Amino acid sequence: MFALVLKEDGFSGQATGPAITDARDYLEEAVLPKPEAGAGQVVIKLRVASVNPSDLHYIKGEYGQPRVKGAPAGFEGCGDVVEAGAGAEGLLGQRVSFAVSKGGSGAWAEYAMTDAMSCIPLRDDISDEDGAAQIVNPLTAMAMVDLAEKAGEAFVISAATSQLGKLMIGLAKDKGLKAIALVRRAEAIAPLKALGATTVLDITAPDFIADFSKASRALKPRVFLDAVADQSAEQVFAAMPNGARWVCYGNMGATPPTLSQIGQLIFMDKKIEGFWLARWMQKTEPSVQMQVVAQVQERFADGRWKTDISARIPLKRVLAELASATRETDGKIMIEA
Numbered sequence: 001m002f003a004l005v006l007k008e009d010g011f012s013g014q015a016t017g018p019a020i021t022d023a024r025d026y027l028e029e030a031v032l033p034k035p036e037a038g039a040g041q042v043v044i045k046l047r048v049a050s051v052n053p054s055d056l057h058y059i060k061g062e063y064g065q066p067r068v069k070g071a072p073a074g075f076e077g078c079g080d081v082v083e084a085g086a087g088a089e090g091l092l093g094q095r096v097s098f099a100v101s102k103g104g105s106g107a108w109a110e111y112a113m114t115d116a117m118s119c120i121p122l123r124d125d126i127s128d129e130d131g132a133a134q135i136v137n138p139l140t141a142m143a144m145v146d147l148a149e150k151a152g153e154a155f156v157i158s159a160a161t162s163q164l165g166k167l168m169i170g171l172a173k174d175k176g177l178k179a180i181a182l183v184r185r186a187e188a189i190a191p192l193k194a195l196g197a198t199t200v201l202d203i204t205a206p207d208f209i210a211d212f213s214k215a216s217r218a219l220k221p222r223v224f225l226d227a228v229a230d231q232s233a234e235q236v237f238a239a240m241p242n243g244a245r246w247v248c249y250g251n252m253g254a255t256p257p258t259l260s261q262i263g264q265l266i267f268m269d270k271k272i273e274g275f276w277l278a279r280w281m282q283k284t285e286p287s288v289q290m291q292v293v294a295q296v297q298e299r300f301a302d303g304r305w306k307t308d309i310s311a312r313i314p315l316k317r318v319l320a321e322l323a324s325a326t327r328e329t330d331g332k333i334m335i336e337a
Helices: 053-059 128-132 136-151 163-175 186-195 208-219 231-238 263-267 277-283 286-301 315-325
Strands: 002-006 027-031 041-051 076-084 095-099 111-115 119-121 154-157 178-183 199-202 223-226 245-248 271-274 309-314 332-336
Touching: 002 315, 027 315, 041 095, 041 128, 041 315, 076 111, 076 128, 095 111, 095 128, 128 332, 136 154, 136 163, 136 223, 136 245, 136 277, 136 286, 154 163, 163 178, 163 186, 178 186, 178 208, 186 199, 199 208, 208 231, 223 231, 309 315, 315 332
Parallel strands: 154 178, 154 223, 178 199, 223 245, 245 271, 309 332
Antiparallel strands: 002 027, 041 076, 041 111, 041 332, 076 095, 095 119
């Protein structure tokens, strides 16, 4: 099979964010044997793979899991199960959304291999592209908005023009929650308000902190769902009320923040924590996960959620086109088999 494989092992020791200037720095084309399914595993013929910021961190050696030199990249996709190991035969022939499990074979290839438990059979009314982005962002949105809802009726979202940010805004609207969305350009404000954000603020505006402080006093958000983790995020956290939680689920900022008001952790009972979908899946009962998955598919099927796509790249054109595609931030990059 044709595959895009990692050029390096392990971690890079750097944290420069998901931006890349040339995919060839991290990936190379290869022809590999098609993976074989062991017990509880399936082999999937790829239709579409999605590109998440975590994929870009991973190929650069900046993710929480080490790279494996020569292994196919790609965490998530949609395709058809063409081989099933013992215990996974029920998935044979089905079109599935899948995430690549530890020890599996990545999605940026003509065939992927993963655990059957990491596959979701897709409804006929779900498109391949929605199916390719059915796990990482939607399940994260469901889990994190649930976390925010338990803390109060208002919460803050950074990088709100991202696909995940838009999913969270739509979900918050349906739940009657108040989302304070943070963006980096003024023209993004109106579209996010149309999606249902209560307040949208441009962090590059000169009066941003004053405007956010005013919104924080009025709405009292208790949770900050943050994909950036830079100094502006720290300023947001410092302007939030007592008991606020800064939940970091990404590291898009190239420079880590400095805590300017450490006393808030002591005297205002504020907390800084992380969210990783893999850990949520480990801790959440399978029955609850199945309910969440059903809700996700229902939202895509009835149009409440949709996958905004910024670029479609053929698998054999990824090395040439991926870097330029990552400069568009308002949609998902799709890799087509």
